[in-house]
Every structure is written in C-alpha cells, then in structure tokens.
Amino acid sequence: MNIDNLLKQIRIVLVDTRHPGNIGGAARAMKNMGLTDLYLVQPKHFPDPKASARAAGAIDVLEAATVVDTLPDAIDDCSLVIGSSARQRRIPWPLLTARDCATQVRQALNNNRVAIVFGREDRGLTNEELHTCHLHVHIPSNEQYGALNLAMAVQVICYELRIACLAEPQGNDTMKGWDMPLATAEELQRYFTHLEETLTAIGFLNPVAPKQLMTRLRRLYLRAQLDSMEVSLLRGILSATQGTNMK
C-alpha cells in the first residue's frame, strides 16, 4: 500500500476543543504530513473564521471534518484507538512514546482503521475517555514545561506517523498474519457494557461502589487487542453466565 493510502486510514480526533485556531492548525499539520481524516467531538466554535485562517491551504481537510457528539461516535469503526496523555494516571495504562506509537500504528494499518485522540487544551482527556483507548501516547518534553499546544502535539504525532509510514514496518509485530480482523471500538464497547451488566447481575460488581473493577478489566482486554471472534466468544460466555444466573 502506498504512503497516501496508509495515512488516510489514520483518523485524528479532537475532543472538546476550546480554541478554533487550534482546529485549523491541526488540520494544516495533518495535511502537511499526508493525513486527511479529522473528527471533532463537540468543538466549542466550529466552523469559525479563526479555524479557517490557521488551516491555510488545508481548508479542504477542515471542510471535510466530521463533527460528532460523543467520543464513541468518532471511534466506533476503529480497531486501534490511542489516546494522548500528558502523564501517567492512577491506574497505569500501556504508555508509548510518540515514536513507538507511530511504529505500532504502522503495524496495525494494513487492515485496520486507527484513531489518535487528543483532549482539551487545558485538561486533556478525562479518565473515562482514556479508558476507551487501547494505548496511550505521550510526547517526551521538558519536565518543567511539558504541555505542548494542541496543534503542535498533532503536528509531532502526524510527523512521526509519516516517518513511520515512509519506512517498512519495523519491530516485533506479534499480531502479524492474524486470521481474524481486530475488534472495532464499537464491538469492544458492547462487550464492556455486556460484561458490566453481567458482573452486576451475578453480584460481583456493586454499582454503588464499583471501585476500579471495570477500569482494570478494560485495561486488560484492550491491551490484549481482541479480535472479533474472541469478542463473540467472550460475549457468549457472558450470555451463558446470565442464563445460569436467571435460573
């Protein structure tokens, strides 16, 4: 597959962006690096003249952007979802540098749509949003002044993605030649909902005091990169469990 077609499979998702200039800057950064698929989750101002001005010659990327209401709407058809995270969270998630992220995305690209998700200018992504992601990515930066401008972060990630796609796939691709397509974000979300219902039904999960149970289970299954058949199998187990429980 040529580089243009590879890069077109990568979606950039901006969540809850406050400053329209950053949306335009991100669109330009994407197009400079050959990416075209932009999703905006509840942007505060869009369309907006400031976004168009900053986009410059990438106005086509901006005009083709898809505006949606929720993060799942932006990632449901993606099989690999990577969330941008400035710091390690209380429950650590697999965390990649920008470069390793690009290598991993390159490996996944042959059959799968990939989303990279960026959060708010001031607060990034919420924990809930981050817990819908398979992996997290951060850009190594000055410990004393680490927060990159949103459009700059998009620029660095898209740059690394382009460089990785210019090269042959590298690294240890443990899922190479897999016999089933990876599960999409939507399939995984249905599984997690099913799992939570089942664990509640059997009294293992107390909805009043859920603790970190679902977060830890999400992390486990997302890390494993389930394929579609495995998700069907796991859901079959859940249905059987609920059926037993109802008797």
Add this chain to the structure above:
Amino acid sequence: MNIDNLLKQIRIVLVDTRHPGNIGGAARAMKNMGLTDLYLVQPKHFPDPKASARAAGAIDVLEAATVVDTLPDAIDDCSLVIGSSARQRRIPWPLLTARDCATQVRQALNNNRVAIVFGREDRGLTNEELHTCHLHVHIPSNEQYGALNLAMAVQVICYELRIACLAEPQGNDTMKGWDMPLATAEELQRYFTHLEETLTAIGFLNPVAPKQLMTRLRRLYLRAQLDSMEVSLLRGILSATQGTNMK
C-alpha cells in the same frame, strides 16, 4: 553532560519573521523541548502582544531572545550552522532529514555551539543565507502540501533534537576526538572573504561575472567542517598567494 545543558547549546535563529504569533509559538515549542537560546534577525514586529500570547508559559524564552540586524550576528560564534530548506536548490547542498539532522547535532554538541536557522514564512531563507550554512535540513512532508507553518517546523526540529539528546550519541561520528575545535561561523566568513579577495586579485574570479564559483567553494569548505587550525593554514596560503601576486 545532562540533557538540559546539551539542549542549551543549540540556538534557534528566526530570520525576518513576519507574524509575531509565530515567534511566540516557536518560543513555546523550544521551551517544551528544553531549548532556551532564541535569536531573531530583523523581526517585523517584536516585542508584540501576539508573540507573548502564543508563547504562553515560555514568556521567559521570548524575553531573553536576542534581536540582531544580520544573520552573521546570530551565528558568528557557532561551529555548526544548519539552515532549514524546503527544497533542493540549483547547487545542491548536503541535505539532511530532521531526524538525521538531530543525530548530527547531537554528535557536534559536546564542544560546539550549534545554530538551526529558519527563514521567512512565505519564502524561507535566501540562497545567500543558505550558503552560510554547513548543512541544510528539511522535514519530510506531503509533496502536494509541504510547507509547514514556521512555529510547527521549529516544533518538529526541537522535538527531534530532544529525542536525539535523550539517547546516547549514535551513528558514525567521523570527527570524534578531534584535536582542534571546529572553526566558528565568523572564522569561516573571514576565510571566505579572504579567499574571494585573493581569487579576484589573481584574476581567477571576475567580480563582474562571478558565476557560481564562490558558492561551490563555500559548499566544499563548509562540507569539510574545517577546524580552526585548518582555517589559519588556508588563510596563510592566501596571504602568501597575495604576497607573491603583489611582487
């Protein structure tokens, strides 16, 4: 040497910047990656509230920036000068990708000050400016839409510099353990002036129709990365040549 001290030896030079927002954006990008040394050659508007706004928490880098009138004023004390160039020129110059540039800078950093020079938003650096540089660097980008915003280009280069400085020096450092310091840009410029005078005096260079002679000689000697003693030696030869010629 720790990473902070390494990165402090790298100077970012912005030539003839039109939009003060880009100066602020560049300052922030630098600080995010741990760089602090910013030179501005004839900025159109500086200081300026738009620069300060975009700099955000990097206002200290902006306030410490040195404003100068000419490019030589900005690079005279540097032993490695790398110019940002979007395209190959008529007389090809050694051209590095952003990543290879960072590797090369990392190798040079132990004893030398390095400058990375960025040109105008719309036209980049002039040929004359590019011919004062040892090497050129470009950021691989979309052939159909390749021109990055100035501050974005600074971000990508500074990011690569930080990553290279986080690692051990790599690659084939052919100048490792050199016994003399590399010549500074000022020493080299004096040499080139001396060379041009001498070649004119001996009738080899016709000032009315100089063709590309000096450009080709600059390229040769810059590529060779002369040390200070070699420059003294070459200038001794020039003086001797002129002395002979005067008799």
